[in-house]
Amino acid sequence: MKVLVQRSKNSKVTIDGKVNGQIDHGYVLLVGFTNGDNETIIYQMINKILNLRIFEDENEKMNLSILDTKGSILSISQFTLYANAKEGRRPSFTNALNPTDASKLYDIFNEKLRSQIHTETGIFGADMKVEIYNDGPVTIMLDSDELFTK
Numbered sequence: 235m236k237v238l239v240q241r242s243k244n245s246k247v248t249i250d251g252k253v254n255g256q257i258d259h260g261y262v263l264l265v266g267f268t269n270g271d272n273e274t275i276i277y278q279m280i281n282k283i284l285n286l287r288i289f290e291d292e293n294e295k296m297n298l299s300i301l302d303t304k305g306s307i308l309s310i311s312q313f314t315l316y317a318n319a320k321e322g323r324r325p326s327f328t329n330a331l332n333p334t335d336a337s338k339l340y341d342i343f344n345e346k347l348r349s350q351i352h353t354e355t356g357i358f359g360a361d362m363k364v365e366i367y368n369d370g371p372v373t374i375m376l377d378s379d380e381l382f383t384k
Contacts, residue, residue, distance in 0.1 A: 243367045246364075256354060259303065264312035289302065309340075316331075
């Protein structure tokens, strides 16, 4: 599982001309799954995301989590995080989990997030227009293969 975390001041996702999800202060999460991902990985990733200290404290040090700052999350499915561009000019997406299983894991991920923090989402597989007002900019890639043992 890969999650690209972007600290955001104001972001939204639009589908077919309608805003589907919108946040002010918080994170935009671009979320991708690969073979072997499961609920255990999801729980570990959520714990990492919610406790990541990348918001500034009163001394302008990144020392506060999204929970400390009472932020929100905009979660967007993003299979292209598993693009492999090592050969040729056209990326391969064979490392991305198949859409059926990825959709199920994405739903579990968002359900678990919603139980702990205000979470807005896109729609899995939809043609989404995502506007991200990145704060900082602060962007952090979280990769379960590097963070956790499968």
